Amino acid sequence: MGHGMIEWVYVGVVIMLLVYLGAAAWDVERLLDHPPKDSKVVRVIAQQWFWTFEHEDGTREVGELHLQKGVPYKFEVTARDVNHAFNIPDLTVLIDAIPGRINTVWVMPDATGEYLIQCREYCGFSHYQMRAKLIVEEGVSNVSANIDAKDIPVVLPETKAAVVSN
């Protein structure tokens, strides 16, 4: 059964390769899935066809997002009308913005500059130009962590629907 042997060896090699790749992916994703505890929260609200960003201190920005270099940020992403996807291609940030849900993704920008923010899920007429600008600045860190509890979206346990109060 020389024939069969070759096939088994081949399948064995393929499976070993897949197990290795799968384990490596698992190991990386395990880290990426959990934002650092001291992350600053930025709420990202998508709607046809622009982005609104809300910082912890209540400042709002539309179409532009200012972040500081070297600070971990946790984005809480949701949408008002239809599905969108929050994407910063250069920083590999991608998460769907879905009405009724809050998805989180985190990033720590490590270089100052301007980056593109875009919508990556088809959302209608102006999907292709639903863009915003990310500006990463040198850290000033005088932002006070003054969170008003009413502004934080809560997930109702019974319906699992996210409620934003404002």
Added chain:
Amino acid sequence: MWEILFSTHHTDIGLLYIILSLVAFMIGGALALVIRTELFLPGAQIITDPNTFHRIFTTHGTNMLFLWLLPFAAGVGNYLIPIMVKYKDMAWPKLNAVAFWMIPVGMALVWLGMADFTWYATPPYSILRAPGPAAEMWIFGLKILGLSSILGAINFIVTILKMKHPDLPLMKTSLFVWGTLVTSIMILVALPTFTAALIMLFTDRLGVSGFFNPNMGGDPIAYQHLFWFTFHPEVYIFAIPAIGMAYELIPRFARKPLFSYQSGVTAFVLLAIVAFASWAHHMYATGMDFTMKTTFMVGTLAAVPASALHVFNWIATMWGGRIKFSTPMSFVVGGLVLFFYAGAGGVVNSMMPLDFLTHDSYWVVGHFHLFVMGLITFAFLGMIHYLFPLITGRMYNERVGMITFWLLFVGVSMVFLTQHVLGLYGQPRRVFDYVPVEPLIIMNQIATVGAMISGSGAALFMANMIYSAGKGKPADMRDPFKLGEQYFDYTRKEPHH
């Protein structure tokens, strides 16, 4: 002409399926060329209204998947399965005709409606914002096409399992029969979910329910689960008949027996089962938790060894054979090469961290086109060349056939390999326009030129088929490809009707 239209004989219906699907292939291809021309440069080129663009790519996708891939596989199945299981016709000839004649109806609804919500009609956009009546027409069109596939699948299963000649054990039938059997069973398992989702989508649009409408407490993600539970297996429903065709062609043109029949059957069955364990890998970015992502990554990777078995089987069959690279064999081997790229890209997509780089970008467009255009369409085109003498009694022009192959192979590689890189540069899919920076412009232009090359290949293919069907040389029916073996040893001329 009228005889064929009103016939219930399996070869007539098979021919109708094939012709209809080729028409859809040409129209879908023309739409693809419009899309690529529009993206040749940033800004508006030939289309000024983004909505027109959205309607075009939605119709292109729906058309290619449901009116080209599915009907063509059903057509070849209709033509060959009864011959291969040695029965006079399909089990239920009238049902067969009904299943076929539902397709033009679905086709008319999809084409005339031209919905704009992409081929996966994702809510809440599809229920809250998509303009009617296009959306309703799409929903009903898909409903009808789905019903047609279900009827066709039942007919195939019964024909293969019940009408098979008693002296022919299942394990001695051709692997194409196995492919069709496995595909048909998968259709029966997978399709009901989407059928239900379509009804829910429709009532949601009417406003009488809110399954997927967040304003009424519904959940859009539920739709995505229902949708992908049907349409991830559907990928294999498209691919397995093509793999079965490759199994038909490779041993003949390598002039060597198949390496392992058993491993072919095993890989089919494995693929069919594992196909149902990976649907949510399309949804990593919807905010799935870590455990679920891991589960679906493992389920996705589990499909790779089965596909790898098929590839191994093909290469081992060709190894040391006296391969004759006529048009059918060239298409199959070209498809095999592109299948390898597609499979490798698929492994990258299933890696959780990397998916966030590739998801919903042009990478994905390139990736799945390498499957549907590379593996599947190439195997289909190889098969239609191979069946040409059987269907028409004439021979196509071999030189034109080879030119067709090279145009398509070069064109397809240019378009879809470039699109992978475009995706890594961050160009989202389904965009009417892109950021005017140099790398994106250059790559989009390469892709457009590639699309033009494949378009001319497809046009040449059609010309060859049409011309040769009427004026080609009469084929030597014993061995039209000069392979030194009987062409179809079951060639039979039974009275039609």
